[in-house]
Amino acid sequence: ASLDRIAAVDGAVHAFLHVDAEGALAQAAAADERRAAGQPASALDGVPIAVKDVLATRGLPTTCGSKILEGWVPPYDATVVAKLREAGLPILGKTNMDEFAMGSSTEHSAYGPTHNPWDLTRIPGGSGGGSAAAVAAFEAPLALGTDTGGSIRQPGAVTGTVGTKPTYGGVSRYGLVAMANSLDQVGPVTRTVLDAALLHELIGGHDPLDSTSIAQPLPGIVDAARQGATGDMSGVRIGVITELGGDGWQAGVQDRFRESLDLLVKAGADVVEVSCPSFVHALATYYLVMPAEASSNLAKFDAMRYGLRVLPEGVASPSAEEVMKATRAAGFGDEVKRRIMIGTYALSSGYYDAYYGQAQKVRTLISRDFAAAFESVDVLVSPTAPTTAFPIGEKVDDPLAMYLNDLATIPANLAGVPGISVPSGLASEDGLPAGFQILAPALADDRCYRVGAALE
Numbered sequence: 001a002s003l004d005r006i007a008a009v010d011g012a013v014h015a016f017l018h019v020d021a022e023g024a025l026a027q028a029a030a031a032d033e034r035r036a037a038g039q040p041a042s043a044l045d046g047v048p049i050a051v052k053d054v055l056a057t058r059g060l061p062t063t064c065g066s067k068i069l070e071g072w073v074p075p076y077d078a079t080v081v082a083k084l085r086e087a088g089l090p091i092l093g094k095t096n097m098d099e100f101a102m103g104s105s106t107e108h109s110a111y112g113p114t115h116n117p118w119d120l121t122r123i124p125g126g127s128g129g130g131s132a133a134a135v136a137a138f139e140a141p142l143a144l145g146t147d148t149g150g151s152i153r154q155p156g157a158v159t160g161t162v163g164t165k166p167t168y169g170g171v172s173r174y175g176l177v178a179m180a181n182s183l184d185q186v187g188p189v190t191r192t193v194l195d196a197a198l199l200h201e202l203i204g205g206h207d208p209l210d211s212t213s214i215a216q217p218l219p220g221i222v223d224a225a226r227q228g229a230t231g232d233m234s235g236v237r238i239g240v241i242t243e244l245g246g247d248g249w250q251a252g253v254q255d256r257f258r259e260s261l262d263l264l265v266k267a268g269a270d271v272v273e274v275s276c277p278s279f280v281h282a283l284a285t286y287y288l289v290m291p292a293e294a295s296s297n298l299a300k301f302d303a304m305r306y307g308l309r310v311l312p313e314g315v316a317s318p319s320a321e322e323v324m325k326a327t328r329a330a331g332f333g334d335e336v337k338r339r340i341m342i343g344t345y346a347l348s349s350g351y352y353d354a355y356y357g358q359a360q361k362v363r364t365l366i367s368r369d370f371a372a373a374f375e376s377v378d379v380l381v382s383p384t385a386p387t388t389a390f391p392i393g394e395k396v397d398d399p400l401a402m403y404l405n406d407l408a409t410i411p412a413n414l415a416g417v418p419g420i421s422v423p424s425g426l427a428s429e430d431g432l433p434a435g436f437q438i439l440a441p442a443l444a445d446d447r448c449y450r451v452g453a454a455l456e
């Protein structure tokens, strides 16, 4: 049914970069046999899934939305992909994304934009717009995304789907093509909070192949989602982040946020306002830390080891450096080049302390604001994104306007804490979905699920 749906709508939505119909059907047939024998491999055995094209999949192309990886087929699986296979989930294919996960609209994909199923003239969010659109368009019941500054939660918000960024270190990054190692996390994109919890529990846990993976059991997130679904929020203390709302935030988005909050109060939660003053500096901090790490990570695309190789024109026997220059000039898009330049500048000697060093200090202040807030509340909440889906083309030439869409999601990545975005309804101005974000202390992902499930 998923493959039929993809065939019917993906020409218009363009959620997928690669569909593996044959592989998915073979995996589905094997799952049917296990079920018939009464031996399913997991609770999600046989449930098809779409995978963001930044995760290595053995035998399936992995481009990261970039020309520089065109034609590259990884010889290994990311740990999360290996876990999907072991649990019996047929992999439908790879989903579109902003090149190397840099963007908030999926317009920076080298393979053309993905369209929001709610309104095909609008963006599906980014960078994981393909995964969110696939789920929103009923092409896949489940998807995997990655979130470095909001790329699971913001697409979730603007497509009316559920998306989680787990605690940093809670899900293995092995086989995730790194954008910014200290910020990246893999997480679920689904239609319901319980689905997200089931998928999160499946992909999470310690992995010796990822040195930043936490060697501690995951909190009971499926149980927490089930508990939340009973609708009882008594005793839950919720903090509304003062700095994430107000002027400049779309009125309809804020209205839906307040309504969801009222529902939680009616369910018994205590709501207070909490100030996190450093959060106003989160965006500036992120746009130093992230490009710095990305510029270093992208150095490996040198025309020798992976994918594309372009020979410079009119040079009889080019040097390795000339081939590298020609390949990177042709293979990387403008946004990627912009961030490599920002990152190398921020890391260069003479500027390191003023930019990168300073950003690391502000990052600590953001973590401290979270820690202080979580002394008095169990979770912090805000709208996930300041606006609903904007029209394709509107912000593509204005990087700062694009970056501002991540205002509310970035603090969680800088501090390593978990967050979920759940649908809060449709904004009255444009009838488009808005998201409600729930943030919890590190390793307390279960709280996100408990509160999120109460809103369904």
Ligand code: GLN
Pocket (backbone or CB within 6 Å): 101, 102, 103, 104, 126, 127, 146, 147, 148, 149, 150, 151, 152, 179, 290, 406
């Ligand atoms: N939109 C943000 C950026 O452009 C976040 C991307 C992400 O989470 N991968 O960096």
